[in-house]
Amino acid sequence: MERNQMRRQLALMRQSFFDQGFLDEQFIQLEELQDDANPNFVEEVVTLYYRDSSRLILNIDQALERNPLDFNKLDNYMHQFKGSSTSIGAKKVKAECTQFREYCKAGNSEGCMRTFQQLKKEYAILKRKLEAYFQQARQAGPLETACRSRN
Amino acid sequence: MENGFSSPRSESFPAGLRVLVVDDDPTWLKILEKMLKKCAYDVTTCHLAREALNLLRERKDGYDIVISDVNMPDMDGFKLLEHVGLEMDLPVIMMSVDGETSKVMKGVQHGACDYLLKPIRMKELRNIWQHVFRKKIHEIRDIEHENIDIIQMSRNGSDLSDDGHMYCGEDYNSKKRKDFDKNDDKDFGDHSTKKHRVVWSVDLHQKFVKAVNQIGFDKVGPKKILDLMNVQWLTRENVASHLQKYRLYLSRLQKENDLKASFGGIKHSDFPPKDPAASYGHQSSISLNQNDVANGYQFCGSNFIAQDADTKNHEGDLKIVSEMTEIKRTLTADVSDPQKARSSQSFGHSFASLETEASYPAFDSTNPPEFSWSENTETQVKKELKPHLQLEDGYSQLPPHGPQHQIQMNQLQSDPAVTSVLSLTGRDISGSIETKPLFTEFKSKHASHVSPTESAIDTFPVQTKSQLINHQSFEPISTVISSTKPQGFNLSITDLESSQRNLTLASDPNFAPINEDLTVWLQGDYYSMNFGQSIDLIDYDDPGFLAEVPFYFYDPLTADFQCPIDSTTECPIVDQGLFIA
Numbered sequence: 001m002e003r004n005q006m007r008r009q010l011a012l013m014r015q016s017f018f019d020q021g022f023l024d025e026q027f028i029q030l031e032e033l034q035d036d037a038n039p040n041f042v043e044e045v046v047t048l049y050y051r052d053s054s055r056l057i058l059n060i061d062q063a064l065e066r067n068p069l070d071f072n073k074l075d076n077y078m079h080q081f082k083g084s085s086t087s088i089g090a091k092k093v094k095a096e097c098t099q100f101r102e103y104c105k106a107g108n109s110e111g112c113m114r115t116f117q118q119l120k121k122e123y124a125i126l127k128r129k130l131e132a133y134f135q136q137a138r139q140a141g142p143l144e145t146a147c148r149s150r151n
Numbered sequence: 152m153e154n155g156f157s158s159p160r161s162e163s164f165p166a167g168l169r170v171l172v173v174d175d176d177p178t179w180l181k182i183l184e185k186m187l188k189k190c191a192y193d194v195t196t197c198h199l200a201r202e203a204l205n206l207l208r209e210r211k212d213g214y215d216i217v218i219s220d221v222n223m224p225d226m227d228g229f230k231l232l233e234h235v236g237l238e239m240d241l242p243v244i245m246m247s248v249d250g251e252t253s254k255v256m257k258g259v260q261h262g263a264c265d266y267l268l269k270p271i272r273m274k275e276l277r278n279i280w281q282h283v284f285r286k287k288i289h290e291i292r293d294i295e296h297e298n299i300d301i302i303q304m305s306r307n308g309s310d311l312s313d314d315g316h317m318y319c320g321e322d323y324n325s326k327k328r329k330d331f332d333k334n335d336d337k338d339f340g341d342h343s344t345k346k347h348r349v350v351w352s353v354d355l356h357q358k359f360v361k362a363v364n365q366i367g368f369d370k371v372g373p374k375k376i377l378d379l380m381n382v383q384w385l386t387r388e389n390v391a392s393h394l395q396k397y398r399l400y401l402s403r404l405q406k407e408n409d410l411k412a413s414f415g416g417i418k419h420s421d422f423p424p425k426d427p428a429a430s431y432g433h434q435s436s437i438s439l440n441q442n443d444v445a446n447g448y449q450f451c452g453s454n455f456i457a458q459d460a461d462t463k464n465h466e467g468d469l470k471i472v473s474e475m476t477e478i479k480r481t482l483t484a485d486v487s488d489p490q491k492a493r494s495s496q497s498f499g500h501s502f503a504s505l506e507t508e509a510s511y512p513a514f515d516s517t518n519p520p521e522f523s524w525s526e527n528t529e530t531q532v533k534k535e536l537k538p539h540l541q542l543e544d545g546y547s548q549l550p551p552h553g554p555q556h557q558i559q560m561n562q563l564q565s566d567p568a569v570t571s572v573l574s575l576t577g578r579d580i581s582g583s584i585e586t587k588p589l590f591t592e593f594k595s596k597h598a599s600h601v602s603p604t605e606s607a608i609d610t611f612p613v614q615t616k617s618q619l620i621n622h623q624s625f626e627p628i629s630t631v632i633s634s635t636k637p638q639g640f641n642l643s644i645t646d647l648e649s650s651q652r653n654l655t656l657a658s659d660p661n662f663a664p665i666n667e668d669l670t671v672w673l674q675g676d677y678y679s680m681n682f683g684q685s686i687d688l689i690d691y692d693d694p695g696f697l698a699e700v701p702f703y704f705y706d707p708l709t710a711d712f713q714c715p716i717d718s719t720t721e722c723p724i725v726d727q728g729l730f731i732a
Binding site for chain 1: 175176177178179181182185186189220222247248249269270272273
């Protein structure tokens with residue numbers, strides 16, 4: 001019963017990610033890739049994403065401290081960051097990346113700074129949300145799998 | 152031996168397709184790996200382009216396809232793409248989060264067989280085997296095509312003219328061709344009609360040249376060029392063939408440069424490059440460049456290929472060559488040119504019939520220089536060759552069927568073996584024609600028979616333009632069929648203007664009796680570099696042809712030019728000889 005409850009909660013939480021625009025269908029793609037060979041595939045990918053992208057965030061932070069800004073470099077970093085973000089379907093983060101790159105093209109330093117702050121915020125929010133989600137999934141997980149197989 | 156799917160694994164194809172994924176983004180690498188594994192592909196991943204290149208080099212046949220990200224820190228994805236295309240000739244799929252048209256285009260230009268946008272979907276990856284499969288199909292098809300080309304060249308006279316260049320460019324095949332011809336004449340004949348022929352238009356050639364320049368001449372490969380050109384229907388084989396010609400053309404150009412000095416503002420003509428080594432045919436080409444647009448002339452080059460019936464008559468062919476150089480022919484040129492007087496164009500149409508010192512029977516200067524050359528090398532034929540050349544000058548003032556320049560040349564030659572009539576008509580040409588022997592290039596065993604031909608043609612009094620005609624070469628061509636190709640007349644003109652002139656060469660229907668199609672290709676191109684203006688005339692297998700073959704040349708190029716074609720059979724017009732592959 002409690003597990004069913006958790007599962008329902010988990011499903012609701014997951015749905016909210018899409019409803020609130022945090023994630024897009026790429027996330028579903030990842031879920032579909034998860035199988036017996038990689039039962040925690042989604043979580044692994046998300047973890048990998050956060051580990052790798054934190055390095056990029058650091059790079060961008062440093063690049064933004066420069067004066068004048070090297071927009072080419074920034075754009076390049078952000079291109080990578082955007083690429084990574086698409087991998088897990090981080091929709092909001094991706095949107096900020098796009099915005100950031102536009103400011104880069106326009107040579108708008110202020111826009112870049114502002115957008116990057118926003119980006120980091122979205123990045124962190126999603127991280128928290130996903131962490132919570134996976135934690136809950138781990139608890140409900142075995143059951144979920146069991147339920148699925150039963151079905 | 153091929154390990155890929157063509158091995159035992161092929162039964163399960165595309166399962167087991169060996170994919171190399173290159174992406175500096177570990178997250179994507181992980182996802183792609185998983186996706187590809189789900190497709191039952193054999194996946195190798197690496198996060199650096201250089202690493203990927205090493206893997207590929209280590210195991211040249213270890214992969215079927217490469218998927219690479221565009222942006223990588225150590226090496227641009229396009230660079231990797233280029234390397235892979237060049238060294239391994241594997242299909243490469245590019246991927247990027249950027250869907251900008253320019254980027255995608257760049258990828259395709261560099262040879263990417265596909266360009267996927269991130270996020271990449273399973274279904275897209277599930278389908279990638281098609282690129283591998285397609286490549287295999289093309290390879291097989293290319294081989295088949297090559298064979299067909301070869302067959303066709305040896306078999307079909309009219310097609311031969313189309314393929315004149317290719318034919319020239321692939322003389323190394325001549326042996327094969329000959330064999331085909333000997334072994335199986337009929338069976339292969341049918342194929343020729345199915346063959347896809349590429350006409351290298353100026354545009355297409357420009358693309359080609361652009362691609363070559365972009366890649367760098369020393370690094371070019373057909374595949375790269377093809378990709379850069381981005382012309383869908385073109386095959387790698389087409390490009391390869393053209394590239395070969397282009398290379399030869401360039402090398403010839405270099406040789407010509409020396410000549411240039413002595414002739415002052417010259418043009419080069421481009422011929423179908425050929426490898427004379429294997430050829431015993433006879434080839435010469437004239438490429439005349441005239442840039443006087445005002446006068447309605449650009450240029451006229453003719454390149455005739457005549458084939459004779461006796462394919463084995465090497466000696467005969469050579470004879471022609473030597474005779475050309477050694478025999479002074481008497482040429483009688485009857486020119487009736489009623490139009491001359493009437494023509495509003497105040498060209499002094501003058502016909503001069505000259506004997507060229509070296510060998511050229513006649514040269515007439517009036518109008519677009521046209522050169523017709525027909526030869527028959529068959530010694531058995533005793534018929535006299537009475538070529539009849541009719542040149543028409545089309546000006547609007549002329550009633551379509553009105554008087555035309557007619558040049559008739561009758562030549563009786565004591566030596567039945569070789570009869571050649573050369574008629575050159577130049578309009579507004581003052582210049583000299585120089586026949587230069589390229590026989591030295593002829594490396595076949597017959598080479599010894601070839602003697603350099605040099606002829607200087609007097610300058611004709613002409614209007615304003617001075618032109619230089621440089622007859623470059625007579626080169627024997629190979630094939631079972633001996634062919635005559637006037638080659639290498641360079642006319643240089645002071646004005647350069649890129650314009651084109653088309654000559655339609657028509658053959659009189661009266662001559663229908665000729666067995667094979669008589670196809671004459673006339674082309675004039677004034678594009679800054681004049682490539683291979685040439686007329687290929689091919690015919691033959693028909694001794695009867697010798698009896699009388701009148702050709703009519705029409706010059707429809709000038710806008711006001713009226714071309715009485717009704718009475719004639721139209722022949723294909725091609726802009727550029729070189730452009731036919």
